[in-house]
Amino acid sequence: MESVLRAEKLIRNYKLPNAEEDTIKVLKGLDFVIEQNEFVGIMGKSGCGKTTLLKLLGLIERPTGGEMYFKEKKVKELWEDELADLRRRKIGFVFQDFYLMDSLTVEENIMLPMILDKAEEESCYESARGYAEHFRINALMRKYPYELSGGERQRVAICRALVNRPDLILADEPTGNLDSQSGKIVIDALDQIHKEHKKTIIMVTHDPQVASYCSRIILLKDGLILDELKNGGNREEFYQEILGRMADL
């Protein structure tokens, strides 16, 4: 089976002009494969490189070293605009801070990836309405993001991530800014996307409860993979296992 993402000795360094150390080594050589229809969680302490890894996987940044393959295409060999095309068509993003544009209505925010893809207006409206109905936010279409609650905003973000029917959904702590009830709605929505829409999802999270929805967990520590946990099918057991390993992080 063709993998969605594959990383070989993935390295990412940052150069900070004002920092005491010239180079900060965030990711120090990661090897992993993400298969189709997987729901992978990435866990680790703050500063271990989770968000950096997600940026690399989302093709927002390029690795400093090693190789990364998106659908077996070498990312290093892709041009900037090709990466943009992949982001627009093949990847959906869900961020902790929602990343919605306050100047646009909910409907426009949802349609944004399609608008950027020069899709026909009618199909944009149709898709937006379909997903809004699915995630029960169709009553909010004319509202602006700042008029919504956190849970509602995140559902808008999920709709936006799905609207272009991407192969991969990347979620960066999607429940991080939400109360438990809203968080539950969001993670259920992601679970539903994974199961019903057969999408591959990679999710960064701190929350073991949320992580227990994943089929596999990659544990990061100091820029390296500490371990991988597999969900045997029982969420409660998996949750306990995650809790047990969190002490090592």
Add this chain to the structure above:
Amino acid sequence: MGKKRKAQGESTERLSRIQRRFSVVLYMLEFAALGYPWMMVGEKKYSVVTFALKFKRDGIDSLVQQAGIEPNVLYEIGVKVNLGIFAFFVLVGIFYLATVFARKNWNINIMSLLTAIAVLYAGTTPYMMLDFCSNYTEGILCIGAFMVVAAVEFIGRKVIENWDVTVTEADEYHEKERREKEERKERLYFPGKYKKLFYRVIWKNFRRNLKDYTVLLVCNALVFGFVLTGFGMQKLTSQEGTTAKMTMTDLGEWEVTVEGGAKELPQSGLPSGAGEVLLKSIVELGAVGLFMLVLLLLYYLRKRIPEYGVFKTLGIRRKTMYFCMGLELGIGTILSLVIGGVAGTVLIAVFQKNIGGIEGSFLSPLLLLKAVAVMLVIYLVTFFVTHDLFVGFRMGCSLDLQVMKERMPRKFHIVVTAAGLGLCALMVYWYGMNGNFENIQILGGCLAGLYLVLRFGISGYLVHVRKKKGALSKLLRQHPFYHKSRSAVWYMFGLCVLQVCILAVFSVQLFSVSLVTDKDALFPYDLVMCASAEDGEDMELLEKMRQTAGVETLDYPMFRVSGTDATERSENNEMSAIRSQNIGISESTFHALKKAQDPDYIEKSLGLDDEGESIYIVHQQNKATKARPIDYKSLRSTPYLYTGPVCIGVDEYSPRTSFSRRRIAGEEVSGLIGALCQGERENLVVFSDTYFEKAKDIWKETNPYDGEVLKPEERAEYAEVLNQGPTRLIVAKADDAAIESLKPDLDAFRQRHRSEEAYDAKVKSYYLKKDVMFRMDAELNMQKTMAKLLIFIFFAAELLLLGIKMMTEKKMNVRRTEFLNCMGMRKKERRKLVRWEMGVYYSIVALCSAGLSTALLLTTFHARIYTAEDIKMISAKLLPFGVSELAALGILMWVLTEWNIRQVEKKTREA
């Protein structure tokens, strides 16, 4: 395989054939050229062959005689060698052709080329064939042609040899390029057009920032308006802006040419001084405009970049994004240029009306182009500064900067704070010296000292407090300064700089005008002339003036006192600085002039010596004019001055022997004979009577170009160019009718002294009171208008700075308020906290700026040699202004703080 090899073989054969034909044709041309009669010997033309035959038949003597050259035994050898080389060249050529026909690739053509070079070399060597030619140049060209053809043949063969390879490589390159282009087209295939929705989204996104965009646009427009005003006013007032350019003639002499402006030097005409005041102010406005532009652009980018970041993350094409950004900036730029253009035109009209005497049209395509070019440079500077700040402060970084602690200086707090204070004190002291002409660089040094005090002083205090007991009770209050120490200091420093400019610089410009109360005292005479006692016509004019009704004349001995530089700014390298020209008088003349102005004047000793080392200076300027030294270069407090006309070759860095170093025994600011050039030129330099008599003759022994003392044997050589310059100072009180009647004589007088006047357009041979007063009024009006405008703009910049501080920190303040609210802090307490923070800002800024401004004001008074009466008078205006300005700042800061508190609380409630 066989076919390919066969094809290769055919191609090689084809190229060899071309090579052979090419070589044969060129070498046949060479041989034919040997028969071409290019040598003109006497009246007859010869080819190399016929020349050789003639030489063999008649011998060298016949040829020498025919050529009409001096006989020399070397000619025979020379011609033999030359012909021998030619023969060798022919032999090599024939041999080469033989190898070509024999299809041997022996590269003999290299030898042939070297021989052709030898032919050319021999041709240019004495005693060889070309010496016989009367057409030497044609000869060189002809024998050069042998070498050129040989070289072309050599290179041509190589090119033909590699032709296939080159063509193949080029084809491969084009093919590769085509493939890449196709691949790019295929891989980046993105058909269709963006739909209406896309443009709606972009517009809505832009519209949300319309308010900030408008502010940026208005600021842009203002800066362009100032630039255009500057150029426009410069054009309108530049008719008098003649400058003398000194150039060295072929004979090694200095020549003075007058450049720019009108061909005829006007007597006073348009108020160029006002133009200079305006230009200086425009530069200051430009500087604050740049500051505001950078601030606004930073703020704007901080808001816009994350929005474009969303588009980028969602996969917008790079070109599309840059197009949107470019369109946004481009439209803004065009609009700001149009609005700024209109604003500039209106501003000039206002100045024309206010100042008077400036008429005419200033707009021209070239002027607009210049202004746009300057604006582009300003944009470029803004871009680089903004970029540096953006990177330096890591504003584009994905990290949440609001939560990041800024680094604080950890060591040397006391030492650096003390050094900063010392620097401030030293700069304030220097600022108070007349010789330093209230130099802006010294002010800059002083502000640098203030920055060190703020940065290290505040850090030192915070670190010290943290270590003490009870630090926790102050933790919340001091946290913003501790956490964001660098930003806090930059805001404070920015406010201090703007405040000091308002309180210590522009306020003096504005209120010192009120010290110019008695304009008649500044111009006691209606006519001032610098005449020559040796000129009969000048003396006749003096006599005529004495006999004219309504004219009261006084005359005194004088000589020119010239320095090394009269310009505040250094000139470019091509043009030498204009040397200062002043009026040298004796101590008794000084007392006589004083007595003539004030009958109750009591003579007092000026402390001058007989050797001329000590001088007394009368700075002839009004009290509103800034401090101006007698000479801008070479130790302004102990200037080098020469008692004669300008020596144009004297370098300001190496004054020559005739330039003695003088000590200023005393100085005053007054218009003893008239504030003729407002202290820039025509100041009075008083010498002791004894030295005055001696110095009168120094010009006779001085080189008029380089200022060196002439040796006795050199004096005769320079006798004709030696010139003493004006020697008689004539001052007269006359009514308008009398001056009108003297006009033709004055014009003739001016023509006689034209050469002296031509050197520096600002120094005239005579001055009329009404002209000079008109000029001064224009300058004072301009000074007042610009000072008011500058105060307003700088104050607006302060508010902008505060506004941007509050807007950029809003998010952080919302978070803090949320946190404190959660922690159970009362609303009143939270508000108190924000008020306290702004209170600290205000207190530090007010304290530093008031303290520094007071010190600078006092030193300015000292530099301008103000009397106690002057200080009292100006302080009566400055003090209320300073207090009310600080109060206004305080009130507006309070209003902004309250508005900010409400905004933050509202956001917190929403969150």
